[in-house]
Amino acid sequence: MAAKWIEVLTGSLESKKQYRQYKARIEALPEPYRTAAKAFERYLMVNGGITDGDTTVMMTMLGDFADLWERAAADETPVRDIVGDDPVAFAEAFSEAYVGKRWIDKERNRLTKTIEDLEGKEER
Numbered sequence: 001m002a003a004k005w006i007e008v009l010t011g012s013l014e015s016k017k018q019y020r021q022y023k024a025r026i027e028a029l030p031e032p033y034r035t036a037a038k039a040f041e042r043y044l045m046v047n048g049g050i051t052d053g054d055t056t057v058m059m060t061m062l063g064d065f066a067d068l069w070e071r072a073a074a075d076e077t078p079v080r081d082i083v084g085d086d087p088v089a090f091a092e093a094f095s096e097a098y099v100g101k102r103w104i105d106k107e108r109n110r111l112t113k114t115i116e117d118l119e120g121k122e123e124r
Helices: 002-010 013-027 033-047 055-075 079-083 087-096 103-122
Strands: none
Touching: 013 033, 013 055, 033 055, 033 079, 033 087, 033 103, 055 079, 055 087, 079 087
């Protein structure tokens, strides 16, 4: 009973547990995989962050992301072989594979609406 009202205030306790496990997996990676994974994580949170309130999608993405880096470390695959020549394109392609609205979608809509609103004012 107590857990239900706490989750109403703080969000899913299971998602928080999964996120902590994900962070521990990234911290356990050997270098240079840990540094690369943290850099991509930051980019994904800013550009690929899902905003539709469904933490399940985000946790799936992060779990798959940790799997990718753990496998690369186990196989000793060079980071550049994983991300290719364009790390940004890699990050964006990775995040696009997951369903959900992203922060950038919200900003694209905001920009489009602002310009459309200006068109109406310019015609007067």
